[in-house]
Amino acid sequence: MGKQKIVIIGSSYASAAAYHNLEQSLSRTREPAELLWITDKSYYFINELLTQILCDSVSINDVTCGLRSVGIIKPGVSYLQADVKDIDLVKKIVKTNQGIFDYSYLVLAPQKDSINENEESYKRNSFCLNSPIDALQIRTHVQKTLEKAALENDQNKKSSLLTFCVVGADVRGLEIACALSDYVIHLLKHYYPELYKSQVKIYLIEARQNLFPDKDPFFKTHIFCNLNKKRIQLLLNSKITDFSKGKVLINQEREIESGTVILSASNDYCALMKSLNLRKDDHGNASVNIYLQADGFDDVFVIGDCSKCMDLNETASPNIISTITQAQLCASNILSKINNNPLNPLRTNFHINTMFLGANSSIVDIKGFYLTGILGWLIHRFIYVLSFCGIYKKLKSFVSYLINICALRENSYLDFFEKEKERQILKR
Structure with missing residues (x-):
C-alpha cells in the first residue's frame, strides 16, 4: 500500500488544531502518511477573543498566530497558501490556484466567510x-x-x-x-x-x-x-x-x-462548504456523525464552526474546548482508519462555558459552578493560553498573560499626572 495522503483545508483555529494534532500523531507513530495543509491565509486567530481587542484586554498578538509556527515543516508534512477553487469528493481531488492535489483523507475546517443577501x-x-x-x-x-x-x-x-x-x-x-x-x-x-x-x-x-x-x-x-x-x-x-x-x-x-x-x-456560512455536495442543516453546516465523518463520505471529516453532529443533542454553543476536542478526535480517527482500527465517538462531556464581560471581567460556568469578575477572567484567559498550538506560542501567550495581570501592557495608559486629570474629571 502506498502512502496515505491527508489534506486539511481551512484557516480557522479548528484547522490549525487538526494540523497540529495530526503532525504530532504522525511523528509519534511514524505512520507512512503525507500531511498537507491548504489555507488562504498566513495566520489563524481565535474568534472568541476578538471582543477583548476592543477594550485592550488582549493585543493582536494574543489573538493571532502564524500558520507556519503551528507545526514542524518536514518531509511528508507541508503547508500551502492557496485558494481552493473546487473539491471533487468522488474523485478525491482538490483544485486550487496553485495546482491539483489528490487525497486519501480530507479534513474540512474552513471559516464562515459570507453573509445572507x-x-x-x-x-x-x-x-x-x-x-x-x-x-x-x-x-x-x-x-x-x-x-x-x-x-x-x-x-x-x-x-x-x-x-x-x-x-x-x-x-x-x-x-x-x-x-x-x-x-x-x-x-x-x-x-x-x-x-x-x-x-x-x-x-x-x-x-x-x-x-x-x-x-x-x-x-x-x-x-x-x-x-x-x-x-x-x-x-x-x-x-x-x-x-x-x-x-x-x-x-x-x-x-x-x-x-x-x-x-x-457573525458570518452566516462558508462559501466553500455551500458549493460542496454534502448534507447540511438549515444553517449551512455540514452534517456529520459521531465520528465527525461527513454524511455519505467516510474519508471526509468536518470540524469547527461549519460542522454539526446530527446524532448528538448539542445545545451549547461551540467554544474553544469543543473545537480542541473535535480536532483531537479527528486526528485519532484518521489514524484509526489508516490502521483499520475501530473509530472513537464524539463525547460532549465538556461542560465549561465562558463569557467575557468587559475589561478583565468574565463569567465561567463549570457544570453549574460559576466564577465571576477578575477571577473568572484569569481562568478564562488561561484556558485560551493553553489552547494555542505549539509550545513556543503557549509560552509567548503566557508571558503576555502575566503582563496583563500586572497591568504592564504596552498600550496600557500610564498617567503620571493623575491628580491633574482627576481635577478635570471632577466636573462630571
Whole structure:
C-alpha cells in the first residue's frame, strides 16, 4: 500500500488544531502518511477573543498566530497558501490556484466567510466583528467619533455621535457591548475630559423577549447587573425594521440616531462548504456523525464552526474546548482508519462555558459552578493560553498573560499626572 495522503483545508483555529494534532500523531507513530495543509491565509486567530481587542484586554498578538509556527515543516508534512477553487469528493481531488492535489483523507475546517443577501444592506451601514482587522477598525472609528463629538457644538449632533448601538443580544453581542462600554469610558477618562460619561448612550437591541431561557437565575442576574453597571440599555422585543447610516428604526415606531452601529451576528456560512455536495442543516453546516465523518463520505471529516453532529443533542454553543476536542478526535480517527482500527465517538462531556464581560471581567460556568469578575477572567484567559498550538506560542501567550495581570501592557495608559486629570474629571 502506498502512502496515505491527508489534506486539511481551512484557516480557522479548528484547522490549525487538526494540523497540529495530526503532525504530532504522525511523528509519534511514524505512520507512512503525507500531511498537507491548504489555507488562504498566513495566520489563524481565535474568534472568541476578538471582543477583548476592543477594550485592550488582549493585543493582536494574543489573538493571532502564524500558520507556519503551528507545526514542524518536514518531509511528508507541508503547508500551502492557496485558494481552493473546487473539491471533487468522488474523485478525491482538490483544485486550487496553485495546482491539483489528490487525497486519501480530507479534513474540512474552513471559516464562515459570507453573509445572507438580506443582511448585505445592514453590513454596509454598520460594523461587524469577524476578524482582528474588524476589531481595529471599530476601535479607530470610536476614536474618530469621540474626536468629532469633542469638537461638535450642536448638542443634537453630539448626542448622535455619542450614541452606540449593538444589534443582537447573544453572547457575542453582550461581549461587544461590555467591551465597547469599557473602551469608551477609558478614552473619556484619559483623553476627553470635555466629554461626560452621562452623555454616552449604549443600546443593546434584541428582537427576542427573553435572554438565555435555558440559564439559571444567577447567570441572568449577573449579566443584567453588569449591563446596569456599565450603563448599557437593553432593549428586548425590539426588532430592527429599518436601517440606514446613522439611524436605526425599531418596531417601526422608535428611531435612534447613532453614530456607531455594530452587528453582533457573525458570518452566516462558508462559501466553500455551500458549493460542496454534502448534507447540511438549515444553517449551512455540514452534517456529520459521531465520528465527525461527513454524511455519505467516510474519508471526509468536518470540524469547527461549519460542522454539526446530527446524532448528538448539542445545545451549547461551540467554544474553544469543543473545537480542541473535535480536532483531537479527528486526528485519532484518521489514524484509526489508516490502521483499520475501530473509530472513537464524539463525547460532549465538556461542560465549561465562558463569557467575557468587559475589561478583565468574565463569567465561567463549570457544570453549574460559576466564577465571576477578575477571577473568572484569569481562568478564562488561561484556558485560551493553553489552547494555542505549539509550545513556543503557549509560552509567548503566557508571558503576555502575566503582563496583563500586572497591568504592564504596552498600550496600557500610564498617567503620571493623575491628580491633574482627576481635577478635570471632577466636573462630571
